[in-house]
Amino acid sequence: MISSLYFILPLLGGYTLSSVYLLKNPHILHRKKRSAFYCTHVSHRGGCGERLESTMEAFTHAVEQGTQMLEMDCHLTRDGHVVVSHDENLLRQTGLDVTISSLNLQDLPLYKERLEVTFYAGRYSSGADRKFALLEDVFRKFPETPVSVEIKENNIQLMEKVSDLVRRYNREDITVWASVRSRILKECRRTNGSMPYSFSESRGLLLLLLFYSGLLPFLPLGESLLQFYLPRIINRTFISEKRILRNKLVISLIERVTMRKSLFNHLAARGIQVHLFVCNKDDDIKAAFEVGATGVMSDYPTLLSRYLCRSPSRD
Numbered sequence: 001m002i003s004s005l006y007f008i009l010p011l012l013g014g015y016t017l018s019s020v021y022l023l024k025n026p027h028i029l030h031r032k033k034r035s036a037f038y039c040t041h042v043s044h045r046g047g048c049g050e051r052l053e054s055t056m057e058a059f060t061h062a063v064e065q066g067t068q069m070l071e072m073d074c075h076l077t078r079d080g081h082v083v084v085s086h087d088e089n090l091l092r093q094t095g096l097d098v099t100i101s102s103l104n105l106q107d108l109p110l111y112k113e114r115l116e117v118t119f120y121a122g123r124y125s126s127g128a129d130r131k132f133a134l135l136e137d138v139f140r141k142f143p144e145t146p147v148s149v150e151i152k153e154n155n156i157q158l159m160e161k162v163s164d165l166v167r168r169y170n171r172e173d174i175t176v177w178a179s180v181r182s183r184i185l186k187e188c189r190r191t192n193g194s195m196p197y198s199f200s201e202s203r204g205l206l207l208l209l210l211f212y213s214g215l216l217p218f219l220p221l222g223e224s225l226l227q228f229y230l231p232r233i234i235n236r237t238f239i240s241e242k243r244i245l246r247n248k249l250v251i252s253l254i255e256r257v258t259m260r261k262s263l264f265n266h267l268a269a270r271g272i273q274v275h276l277f278v279c280n281k282d283d284d285i286k287a288a289f290e291v292g293a294t295g296v297m298s299d300y301p302t303l304l305s306r307y308l309c310r311s312p313s314r315d
Contacts, residue, residue: 016214018217019214019215022217022218023217023266024262024266026269027269030221030270032269032271033270033272035224035271037069037173038068038273039069039273039295040068040294040308041066041068041069041296041298041305042068042070042148042275042295042296042297043062043067043070043297043304044119044298045058045071045072045086046058046062046070046084047067047300048115049117049120049300050062050065050125050302051125051126051127051129052126052127052130053086054084054132054133055111055130055132055133056133057127057129058129059133059138059141059142061301063142065301065305066301066305066308067145068295069145069146069147069295070142070146071178071227072135072149073085073086073152074149074158074162075088075101075152075158077100077108078102079105080157081134082136082161082162082165083105083108083132083133083134084135085132088100090109093115094112095112096109105134108132110130111130111131113130114126117280119233119278119299120280120299135165136169139166139169146176147171147174148178148198148225149162149176149178150180151177151184151185152179152184153184154181159187159188160191162191163191166192167192172195173194173195175195176195176224176225177192178225180200181201181202182200184200185198185200185203196225197222197224197225198224198226199223199226199228207226208257208258208263216266217266221267223272224272225272227276227277228258228275228276228277229276229277230259230279230284230287231251232255233278233284234251234254260291264292264293264294265292268292273295275293275296275297276295276296276297277296277298278297278298278299279296279297279304280303282303282307285303285307286311
């Protein structure tokens with residue numbers, strides 16, 4: 001037993017040193033991803049704290065305020081139109097208990113006049129535009145603006161329609177597939193493998209496992225984008241209804257485990273952007289950049305622009 005330690009300990013030591021060195025110098029094993037976009041300023045649901053979420057008015061306002069990427073979710077109407085909407089069921093947004101897939105485009109109801117901002121309890125947004133936007137209208141109006149499209153349902157027709165629009169408007173390099181579920185993301189990539197894609201939830205957990213095991217520097221990564229909650233945000237939103245997530249020690253532990261600057265720096269060095277969300281206060285934005293985020297997603301594009309103007313250097 002003792003004699004075997006003479007072999008095992010040097011191997012473990014060599015593995016550890018190699019892993020640490022390659023974590024800081026990933027270019028030795030991996031070619032840096034070349035992305036057509038680099039986004040520091042990302043607008044969640046089009047900046048839903050300042051205009052009604054996911055409307056053309058919200059997207060236009062966000063771009064006017066200097067956003068570099070629009071984040072959105074898409075669903076398919078009964079007559080085959082790709083609609084930008086966070087929810088499939090429209091009760092929260094319109095007050096009517098109906099689904100987008102059960103309605104034709106012309107029958108979609110209007111948004112409520114005021115909507116509570118999901119990630120800022122007690123705050124509301126409003127706007128003159130209360131119509132649901134079409135993804136095609138977004139692509140047509142903002143041909144050079146990167147867009148992150150989250151697919152929430154395993155609907156092949158929806159994925160094919162999104163892919164067709166992306167190809168039609170020649171924006172495969174600036175439109176990102178996103179989904180929490182790996183199964184859906186796999187189908188998205190099968191539908192259009194030319195588009196960059198983000199980490200799913202399970203792949204994000206695997207990423208952490210690889211990081212802590214020391215294997216991450218040795219393995220290739222296909223993703224171009226990591227979008228992840230800033231843990232403190234979890235504790236003050238809808239998830240805070242779970243008692244365990246109201247425990248400061250639990251949140252502190254989650255933050256220590258997930259918010260690793262060395263991990264984020266490694267990803268950035270490999271050309272993988274890290275966007276933390278949903279940061280709606282200056283302190284949240286500052287915290288995100290301090291742990292190594294390359295970009296921040298916010299419901300308030302004006303707030304984020306002002307912060308970036310005041311803090312051009314975020315080292």
